[in-house]
Every structure is written in C-alpha cells, then in structure tokens.
Amino acid sequence: MPVDLRIPIRTDADIVRARQEGRALASEIPFTSSDLTVIASAISELARNIYSYAGQGEIEVRLVERNGRRGIQVVARDEGPGILDTALALEDGYSTAGRLGLGLPGVRRLFDEFELKSEAGVGTEVLMHKWAR
C-alpha cells in the first residue's frame, strides 16, 4: 500500500510537523474538525514516544478505504529499546519515563483500531485506524 505521508522523527520540531501534516492529510476525507484534532493529538503522542524512548523513528499516514468506509491509517515505528510488557504499557497511569503515562492508553481510546507490537531490543510499531463517520 502506498504511503501518503512519511515523516522521520528526530527532533521535537518533527513532532509538531507530523501532527500538522497528518491532520492536513486527514482533512481530505470527511472527518469532523474534532476528529481532526483527535487525530493530530494521537500522532503527537506517538511521535513524542518515538522521540523520548527511541530517539528516532518515523510516522506514516495513509488514507484508506474498507467496506466502503474511508479512514486514516497511522503507523508509528522505531528501532528503539522496545516495550517489555505491552499489556502493562496500555494500562492507564503506567509510565517508565516518569511522565504522565497517559500516552498509549489515551491514544488507543482515540482511534477505532489499535495494535501495538514491540520486542525488547528490536523496536516498537503501533498501527491504528480511524474511520470517518
């Protein structure tokens, strides 16, 4: 599947760029303006996780269609230290970096589909979809 948008995450300015360009791409399909802010917020959290935990990685955004519904796919990928316990990382309030720990559980609530794959020492990939209503 072709990628509509790929943004390398290396600096904190890339976090802002990823969420703004992701939002602009999502605005091509009939998402509400609050959906667009939700999408931008989720991309921001994922990009920050890459920047904070892995140092660098990338965000990919695609416009997708399934069963006649249009939506957006977001992939966040890094080759960082990985997450030892992915189930624990999805619990509200959990964080290893001493921050708020609201990132992943919150992001999962914002999207319709959410998949987290991670292997210690190999990296982390988050794949998610949100469908336009």
Added chain:
Amino acid sequence: MRVPIMKQRDVLIASIQDSLTDADLLALRDRVVEQVTRFRSRGVILDVTGLDVIDSFAAHTLSMTAQMIRLRGAQTVIVGIQPDVAIAMVQLGLTLLGIHTALDLEAGLEYLNTVAKRSRPNAR
C-alpha cells in the same frame, strides 16, 4: 517560536499564537516564572488559543508552570482552550487539575480581579 509576554499592571499575559514544540513550551515556562518574580506579578494569564493540540506533554508543562507560579505567590488562569482541543483532551484522559481556566482573556482578567479583591477585603 518565542511567545510574547505582555505586562499589564500586576498581571502577565502570555499569548500563544501558534503551535509550540516541547522546547518552546519549556522556554515559556521558565520565562513566565522568571518574570513573575521580576515584576512581582500577582497573576498570570496563559492564553493557549493558538495551540493546535494539547497533548500529555503540553498538559503536564502547563500544570507545572501553574504550580511554579503558585509557589511564587501568584495565580494562573489558562484561557482560550479551543472546543476541539478540549474534546481531544478529555478523550486522551488529560486534565489540568488544580488550574483555573476561563473562556477568554476578558473572563481570565475578571477572575484574577475577583481573587485580588477577596485577598484584600479592605481594598477599594
């Protein structure tokens, strides 16, 4: 991006016009706290109208800023959270616990004046 901080009598007003990076947010925190001390301000208004997103880092930094300002004896009001931003924050589970918020600059100033009157009951 450098956020302009205006001084209006004993209140500081920081108006965020555009989206900020993490580093910009931390720089704003440090400058506001420094200026509260320098100008002996009693109140700070953080106008976040220009923020496209308030994610966990932004929410955490705003909370931290308000706590630091309180330790300097001043009050903080956050104004201008956009409706869509508020919706996304609630869904993300983000709160600005213990921080006063108001609709806009005018309502924020009104709040600070009320607080000031309450703390100086004999003031005219």
